[in-house]
Amino acid sequence: MNFYSIRDLRTDTKAICENIRSNGEAIITNNGKPAVLMLNISEDDFELVLRAVRQAKAMIAFNSMRAVAAENGYMGDDEIESEISAARRERRERQRI
Numbered sequence: 001m002n003f004y005s006i007r008d009l010r011t012d013t014k015a016i017c018e019n020i021r022s023n024g025e026a027i028i029t030n031n032g033k034p035a036v037l038m039l040n041i042s043e044d045d046f047e048l049v050l051r052a053v054r055q056a057k058a059m060i061a062f063n064s065m066r067a068v069a070a071e072n073g074y075m076g077d078d079e080i081e082s083e084i085s086a087a088r089r090e091r092r093e094r095q096r097i
Helices: 006-011 011-023 046-072 077-096
Strands: 002-005 026-030 033-039
Touching: 002 011, 006 011, 006 026, 006 046, 011 026, 033 077
Parallel strands: 002 026
Antiparallel strands: 026 033
């Protein structure tokens, strides 16, 4: 995989695009850190690749949320049932008023 800076992309876009066509992918960096993934895709595969990238991003977000939840402590099944029961009781009490 090839890495290019944003400056490289600005000054040598055509050569970078040709390299991506032959190698399939490249990373564009900003201040030395990965910022953009560029992929070579065909017109026929565009929707499929876009869907796969979006799915991968969603999985990364889901795993990140799961890690945060693990740090903060999960609710067990009993705690979840207790919360549901309390919400149902509260709703019934409001309906009586």
